Amino acid sequence: MTATAGDRDRRDDEVVVAAVARTPFGKFGGALRAVPAVELMVRVVRALLERAHLTSERIDELALGCCAPHETDGVAAVVARQVLLKAGLPPERRSLTVDRACCSAMTACAWSWRSLVLGEAGVCIAGGTENMSRIPHLVRNLRWGVRVGSPVIEDPLLGMSYREFRPVSVDAGEVALEHGVTRQEQDEWAALSQARYQAARARGVFAEEIVPVTGEGPRGEAIEVHEDELPRPDTTVEKLSRLPTVYGSPTVTAGNAPGLDAGAAGVVLTTRRAARELGLEPLARLVAVVSTAEPPRQIATVPAAAIRAGLARVGWSLADLSLIEINEAFAVMPLVSSKLLAGGDRQATEALRQKININGGAIAIGHPIGASGARILLTLILELRRRGGGRGAAAICGGLAQGDCALVEV
Numbered sequence: 001m002t003a004t005a006g007d008r009d010r011r012d013d014e015v016v017v018a019a020v021a022r023t024p025f026g027k028f029g030g031a032l033r034a035v036p037a038v039e040l041m042v043r044v045v046r047a048l049l050e051r052a053h054l055t056s057e058r059i060d061e062l063a064l065g066c067c068a069p070h071e072t073d074g075v076a077a078v079v080a081r082q083v084l085l086k087a088g089l090p091p092e093r094r095s096l097t098v099d100r101a102c103c104s105a106m107t108a109c110a111w112s113w114r115s116l117v118l119g120e121a122g123v124c125i126a127g128g129t130e131n132m133s134r135i136p137h138l139v140r141n142l143r144w145g146v147r148v149g150s151p152v153i154e155d156p157l158l159g160m161s162y163r164e165f166r167p168v169s170v171d172a173g174e175v176a177l178e179h180g181v182t183r184q185e186q187d188e189w190a191a192l193s194q195a196r197y198q199a200a201r202a203r204g205v206f207a208e209e210i211v212p213v214t215g216e217g218p219r220g221e222a223i224e225v226h227e228d229e230l231p232r233p234d235t236t237v238e239k240l241s242r243l244p245t246v247y248g249s250p251t252v253t254a255g256n257a258p259g260l261d262a263g264a265a266g267v268v269l270t271t272r273r274a275a276r277e278l279g280l281e282p283l284a285r286l287v288a289v290v291s292t293a294e295p296p297r298q299i300a301t302v303p304a305a306a307i308r309a310g311l312a313r314v315g316w317s318l319a320d321l322s323l324i325e326i327n328e329a330f331a332v333m334p335l336v337s338s339k340l341l342a343g344g345d346r347q348a349t350e351a352l353r354q355k356i357n358i359n360g361g362a363i364a365i366g367h368p369i370g371a372s373g374a375r376i377l378l379t380l381i382l383e384l385r386r387r388g389g390g391r392g393a394a395a396i397c398g399g400l401a402q403g404d405c406a407l408v409e410v
Contacts, residue, residue, distance in 0.1 A: 010272065011272065012271065012272050012273035012276075013117065013271055013272070013273065014271065014272050014285055014287075015113050015116050015117065015269055015270070015271060015285070015286045016269070016270060016271065016272050016275055016282035016283070016284065016285050016286065017267050017268065017269060017282060017283045017284045017285075017286055017378075017381055017408070018052050018123075018268040018269070018270050018275055018280045018281075018282055018283065019048045019051040019052035019267065019268040019280075019283070020048075020051075020209065020265075020266070020267050020268075020283065020377075020378035020381060020382065021044050021047040021048050021051060021209070021210075021211050021265070021266060021378075022044060022209050022210060022211070022263065022264065022265035022266070022371070022374070022375055022378060023040050023043055023044060023210065023211060023212075023213050023225075023263050023264045023265070024210050024212070024213065024225045024226060024227055024228050024229065024263065025228045025229065025230060025261050025262065025263035025365055025366030025367075025368060025371075025375075026131075026133070026215065026225065026228075026229045026261060026262040026263060026366070027229040027230050027259050027261060027262075027366065028132060028133050028259050028260040028261065028262075029133055030133070030215075030229045030262070031215030031216055031217065031223060031225045031229060032131065032133070032213065032215045032216075032225060032229075032262040032263070033131075033133035033134070033215075033216065033262070034133075034134070034215075034216050035131060035213065035214075035215060035216075035262065036071070036072050036131060036134065037066060037068075037071055037072055037079065037129040037130050037131045037134070037262075037264065037370070038072050038079060038082045038083055038086060038129070039086075039213075040129050040131065040213060040262065040263060040264035041064060041079075041083045041087075041127070041128075041129035041264040041266070042083055042086045042087045043211060043213050043264070044127060044129070044211065044264045044265065044266045045062070045083060045087040045089070045125055045266065046087055046088075047211040048125055048266055048267070048268050051268075052268045052280060053279070053280075054123065054268070054278070054280075056087070056088050056089045056090060057090055058122075058123050058278065059089050059090075059093060059123055059124070059125055060093060060094070060115075060120075060121035060122055060123055060124060061093060061094045061095070061096075061112060061115050061120075061121045061124045061125075062080050062083065062084045062089060062093065062094070062095045062096070062124070062125050062126075063080065063095070063096045063098065063108035063109070063111045063112045063115075063124065063125075063126045064079060064080040064083060064095070064096070064097055064098065064105070064108055064126070064127055064128055064129060064266075064370075065097075065098045065099070065100065065103075065104025065105035065106075065107065065108045065127070065128030065129070065370040065371065065373060065374070066079040066080075066097055066098075066099065066104065066128060066129055066130060066370040067099050067101060067102075067104055067130060067369045067370045068130060068131075068132065068135050068156075068369075068370070069097065069099075070135070070136065071130075071131055071132075071134040071135050071136070072134075077097070078095070078097055079097045079129065080095035080096055080097040081095045081097070083095075083129070094121075096108070096111060098111065098128075099370075100291075100398055100402055100404075101369065101398030101399030101400070101402060102327065102329060102367070102369045102372055102373065102396055102397060102398040102399065103291070103373055103396050103397070103398035103402050103403065103404040104128050104369070104370045104373060104398070105126070105127050105128025105265060105266075105370060105371050105372065105373035105374035105375070105377075106289060106373030106374065106376075106377065106394070106396055106404040106405075106406055107289075107291060107373065107404055108126040108127060108128060108373075108374070109126040109127075109267065109269065109286070109289055109373070109374065109377065109406060110289035110290075110291060110404070110406075111126070112124035112125075112126040112269050113269065113286060113289050116269060116270065116271055122270060122271065122274045123268065123269070123270045123274060123278070124268070124269045124270070125266055125267070125268055125269070126266060126267055126269055126374065127264065127265050127266025127267060127371065127374040128264065128265060128266070128368075128370040128371040128372070128373060128374050129263070129264035129265075129368070129370055129371050130261070130262065130263065130264075130368035130369050130370035130371050131262040131263075131368070132157065132260040132261055132262060132368065132369070133260070133262055134262075135156060135157055137153050137154060137155055137156075138153070138154040138155075138156055139151050139152070139153055139154070140152070140154065157260055162399065162400060165296055165400065167247040167248065167249070168299055168329070168399065169245075169246055169247050169248075169249035169252040169257070169330065170247060170248050170249045170250075170252075171296070171297045171298075171299055171300070172249070172251075172252060172299055172300045172329075172330050172332040172333070173245070173249035173250040173251035173252045173330075173332065174249075174250060174297075175297065175298060175299075175300040175301065175332070175336065176251055176300055176332040176335065176336055177250060177251065179300075179301075179336050179339055179340070180339075181251075181332065181335045181336055181339065182251070183241075183245075183250070183251040184237075184241070185331075185335055186251055186252070186256040186330070186331040186332060186335060187237050187240035187241055187253075187255065187256055187331070188237050189256065189328075189331040189334065189335055189363075190235070190240055190255055190256035190257075190331045190363045191235050191236060191237045191240060193328060193331070193357060193360045193361045193362075193363040193364045194231060194232055194233065194235040194360065194363065194364045195235075195360075196357065196358060196359055196360040196364070197231050197359065197360025197364035197365060198231065198233050198360075198364075199359075200358075200359035200360060201227075201231070205359050205382075205383070205386075206227070206228065206359075206365075208382055209378060209379065209382060210226060210227070210228075212224050212225060212226035213225050228364075228365050228366055229366070230258065230259055230261065230364060230365060230366040231360075231364045231365070232364070235255070239255070240253065240255040240256060243255045251332065252330050252332065256330060256331040256332075256363065257328075257329070257330045257331070257363065258328060258329070258362040258363050258365075258366055258367035259366060259367070261366035261367055261368045262366075262368055263366060263368040263371050263375070264368070264371050265371045265372075265374035265375040265378060266374055267374060267377065267378055269286060272285075283381050283382075283385060283410070284381045284384065284385070284408045284409060284410045285408060285409045285410075286406065286407075286408055287314050287407045287408060287409055288310055288313050288314050288405075288406070288407045289310075289404065289405070289406045289407075290306060290309045290310040290313050290404070290405050290406075290407075291306070291402070291403070291404050292305050292306045292309045292402075292403045292404075292405075293400075293401060293402045293403065294401040294403070295401060296400040296401045297401065298401045299329075299333075299397050299399075299400070299401045300330070300332045300333055300336040300337070300397070301336055301337065301340060301401075302337075302397045302401045302402065302403035303326045303327070303333055303334070303337040303395040303396065303397050303403055303405070304336070304337035304338075304340040304341050304395075305403055306395045306396075306397075306403035306404055306405035307324070307337070307341060307393050307395045307405050308341070309405065310393060310395075310405035310406075310407045311393070311407070313407075314407055316391065316407065318341060318352075320391050321355065321390075321391055321392055321393050322355065322384060322387065322390030322391055322392055323355050323356075323358065323380060323383055323384055323387075323390065323392040324352075324355050324356045324357075324380075324392065324393050324394075324395070325356070325357060325361070325376040325377075325379060325380045325392070325393070325394040325395070326338070326356055326357065326361070326376075326394075326395050326396070327361065327362055327367070327372050327373075327376050327395070327396040327397065328357065328361035328362040328363045328367070329362065329367065329396075329397055331363060333397055334353070334356050334357060334361065335353075337395070338352045338353050338356055358383065359379065359383060361376075372396060373394075373396050373404060373406075376394040376395075376396060377394045377406050377408070379394075380392045380393075380394045380406075380408060381408055381410065384408070384410040385410050389409075389410040390409075390410060391407070391408070391409050391410075392407070392408050392409075392410075393405055393406070393407050393408075394406045394408070
């Protein structure tokens with residue numbers, strides 16, 4: 001799926017971002033462990049309406065990513081439809097739930113982009129939600145009975161793999177080494193992500209993104225969660241180097257990867273014409289959302305492929321980008337992708353990495369897989385605005401080497 005705007009600036013029909021919001025991202029088994037993904041997204045939708053000063057009747061379509069809908073219900077969970085109704089949007093409005101693995105929320109943005117460009121909608125909300133703490137265990141074939149022996153309980157989170165494919169951590173680690181990206185470099189990037197997050201937090205960066213939600217304290221009491229739970233400010237490369245690798249990966253550890261997290265994120269998308277009519281001040285122009293894919297083993301390289309495809313689509317060069325977000329599914333992804341984008345040149349690679357995830361990434365913030373595509377997009381937009389404008393790319397990989405890239409201009 002590819003969505004792109006025209007070449008002229010300030011066209012009435014170009015797509016703009018009118019508001020952004022996300023919940024805090026919660027750690028596995030943390031304060032958000034009991035909050036359904038639907039409720040997390042309801043909070044975001046209501047916050048988006050408040051921030052854009054829109055009534056619910058103005059929203060024509062809701063598109064959401066969610067990779068584990070069985071967390072909410074078993075069959076046909078229609079997460080976006082549930083969110084639409086619970087958030088008070090008119091029941092006649094369209095909704096779409098997308099599962100494109102970690103790309104899901106960004107793919108939802110592409111879907112809404114297309115609805116706006118085709119004139120099928122005037123104002124859309126797009127994003128994604130996930131609560132990986134609530135993913136249930138599986139017992140297969142129990143419906144038909146177990147004649148001899150005990151039923152086997154499976155944990156779908158174990159290994160984060162696909163039944164007929166290897167764990168993604170194995171593929172990513174092996175591909176990293178093939179591109180000369182060592183375990184030490186990955187640990188160094190993870191420590192840098194944590195440090196950048198802490199510096200950004202001290203500047204109040206994330207307070208601009210986050211809307212608080214009600215969670216559960218250690219004694220079961222209701223508490224307000226207003227900050228991400230994942231960051232580890234005491235992280236050092238030395239500590240990371242002592243961690244064992246996971247699931248047979250040669251390089252990936254719990255320290256240079258994010259957790260199994262909870263959270264929701266979203267954006268309000270509209271056309272420049274509709275924004276003017278509604279009195280909205282656009283935050284950014286959403287120039288293109290491009291989707292791509294590579295052979296399944298190449299999950300570490302696919303963000304670079306998505307960025308290249310996006311730049312080719314809109315006629316930009318890598319030098320045109322002021323900032324880049326590459327989702328840290330593992331530290332491998334920004335490291336390998338930046339090296340590929342820079343053509344393997346060491347100096348160019350290091351220069352490019354100064355533009356990537358400058359406020360920290362998913363290793364520090366968290367990675368609720370259905371939500372991260374929208375999170376990196378809104379983080380990119382807000383940082384470009386703090387810097388007075390510019391062009392940026394947000395890229396993310398998804399299971400079995402899918403990739404999405406959103407290009408924005410502020």
